[in-house]
Every structure is written in structure tokens, then in C-alpha cells.
Amino acid sequence: MITIDHVSKTKSRTRILYDVTFEARPGRVTGFLGPNGAGKTSTLRILLGLDSPQSGTALICGRPYRKLDRPLTTVGALLDGSGAHRARTARAHLRWVAASNGLPDSRADEVLETVGLTGDARKRAGRFSLGMSRRLGLATALLGDPEVLVLDEPVNGLDPAGIRWMRGFLRDSAAQGRTVLLSSHLMGELAEIADDVVVIDKGRVVTHGSLADVTGGHRTLEDAFFALTATEAGGPW
């Protein structure tokens, strides 16, 4: 369960989040939708305790991220890139992360297998393609077998097979009762996997609800999005 409650954030004197409030529930895939620069990543970074909000709270299972003990066993997070130092091999990266949360070394090879990187375990992260970097990032998120997944643009850089795999993986995770929150600017993609949708634009949540509710009377989620954000399709954003 993820609860974002009245979160506001100012960065370099510019207000980037206004009173952002929404929930992501267990057993469901919640899509966090918005154009680039709308505040998706900023919200997720606050949720993960990386950045501090000016006001409001972001809780995971009722607790702020920074108060979680061995957080990887509760939350798996995927942000930009692989999160691994370029000079480190995939396995070495996963092993230090595992050690930090008291997880056995064997988990590194298990998650590498899950994301299909077993053959690249000894390769340095700096030599990974974009798609492989995302897989390594996801492997890191899965180390602690967490009940909550927070993923920023997870399909970015994946090839069609990778996207299909990710979609299946996220659906399965939710079916197993996990809370899945993922951000995306790809509306068609989100409409394929999300149960619930939160739409953010210019730092404000403009609507949230089930996919059907948000799509409402519109033909597609994309139509609904442009109607809600009053942005001209093909406009200069």
C-alpha cells in the first residue's frame, strides 16, 4: 500500500508539485501518467526518501521510506538507468546491494535469472545497452522479494520482447498481491497494464480512479488524458 498525502515540493524556487494526493493498492497495477516534466519522477523520488517534500507525507505500508528497516525486503524501486557504477559487474553490483540488506549472495544470481541476464553477470554495467541496464535495475529492485514495486518508466528502452515480458511480469506481480506503482508517459502502454490510473499534469493530480473511470466517456485513455489536461494533441509539450 502506497499513500501519497498532500505532497508539495519546490525546487530552485519553482513549485514542481502541488498537493499531490493518491493511493496505490495491493493486488493492483497503478499507472502514474503524465507528460514529461509533469512531476512523476519528483513524486516517486519523494516516496523513496531520496528527496524531501516541503509539506505532505509519502508512506509505504504506513511508514515513510526512510524509517523502513531493510527496505529492499518491502520495496523494490527502479529509477533512471541501472543504478550500478559503470566499472562494476552486474553480479558485483547486486551482491553489495544484497549485503546491505542482509540478503544472501545467492539472490544475485536468482534475480539475474529472473530478468534474463544470467549470461551477462560478469559484464561491467558500463557496457550494458539501455535495455540491459533497465533489466539490471529491475533485478536490483527484486533482490528482497518486495511486496511493493515502484517503477519509473520501466518500459523505456526495452525492445518489443522486453516490453511484453515487463507487462506480463507486472501483471503477475499484482496477481500475487503486490502493490505495483509505475509511471509512464506512454498512454497506450499504460492502458494495457494498469488497473488504476493517476493522471498528473504540471505538478497537480488532475484525476485518479480505475482505468474505466478515468477513461470515462472517451474512446481511449489517450483521448481522456488530452481532455483532462486540456493539452492540444501534437501541441508543443
Next chain:
Amino acid sequence: MVNLVRAELRKLLGLPTAWVGLVLGTLVAPVVVLLNAPYTRRAIAAGTLTDTSDLGLRDLGIGLIGPMVLGVIVVSSEYTSTGRDAPGARQLTTTLAAVPHRLRLLAAKTTALVLVVAAQATVTTAATLTLTQVLHGEHAPVPAPTRVAAAILYWTLTALLAYAITLITRNGIVPLTLLIINSSVVSVSYLLTKVTDLASYLPDIVGAQMFIRDTDFPVQVPPVTAGLVMTAWIVALLAVGAVLFQRRDA
């Protein structure tokens, strides 16, 4: 906490740059003693080198490049970009996701660095002094254990100095360049001692007086005081670095 230190040790020792610092820092002082041996022998024979009590210990200075590299990269590796595809992405995100309690993280990082550098300093000090004894044993007295311990402490504190500065700058290039130039090419700290006596209390100058006796600094600081002054510098800089690390957005 044991897990965190273990993770930080793995992280540090998994970096190729750390091994450059480790190998270079450990070998360079004994090698210099070896290369300088004919010159040192001649100087002793000619009577130009009369005070041999610092022999060996003085040569350790060149190896400080090791702890400097280690102190800097333990922090700067968190801030380097993870790749072209995501220029803003850094290892720090993974680190803080794994260990969100920032002061606990810093405590683990500091411990890992101290363990590695103290081990390195012990090895290189032992090697350098043993070599000095073998080469110039009849002229060089065996240094007192307290002076040897002070030399190891100086190395460790130097690594922590580099670490604290990098924690503040969040970039390794500037502190590493400044520290290495200052310790090898042109010692700005030393030149400053010619301008003002206060420069005698700069961390690198004062710290050396923990174990080097024959110095031409304007103010002679007793070893224990020297250690305390250098430690105070480190504590102050680390405190600033920790407060910034705690408050800044990652």
C-alpha cells in the same frame, strides 16, 4: 551495521580505481626508499644527512596518494553518472534506496574506509621501515612504536580529509587534483607557512608533526597536540559534510 560495513567494503573494493589507490599507495614509498638508497648512503657518508631519525618515516609522504584516492572515490563513485543513456542516473540512488538512513550509511562508509586505509598504511609503513633498516640499519635508529602508530594514524586521517571534502563537493576531480598537487608537486600549505605562522596548523602540515621530528615549519607543534589539531579538522569537515549529506536531495 555489520551488514552495512560489509556492503561498503565490497563496494569500495569492487572499484578498479580503488585498487589503483591501494597498489600505488602501498608500493610507492618502499620503491622510493629503494631507488633513493645510493643517494641516501652517499649523503650519510658525506655527512650532509646528520639527523637520520626520520629516515623511512619521511619517505611515507609520497604514498599518501593512496589514501587520498581511496577517500575521494568512496564518495565520488556514488555521484558519477552510470552511463550515457541516463546521464542523471547515479549509484547514489541505489545506495539510498538500500540504506535510507543517511547517517547510518555515512557511519558504515567511514568505517569501511578507515579499515581499508589503516590496513594499507600498516603494510606500507612496515615495508618502508623494514627496507630502511635493511638498507641503512647501522645509521637509522628503529623508530619508536608510537611514531609508527602516528604515521598510520596520519594516513588514515588524510583519507578521511579527502573523504570529508568530497562529501561537501560531491565531485571527486577537484578535491583529488588539489590534494595530490598539494602533497606532491607544489605544497601550497607549505608555501603558506612561509607567509603566516597560522598555516602551521593546516591539517597536512600539522599532521605530519605527529611523527616527523626534523621540520622547518615556523611553529613546532608537539606530536600529541598535532594529532589533536588534525583530528579536530577532520571532525569539523566531516560534520559539515554529514549535515549537507543529510539535508540535500539525493
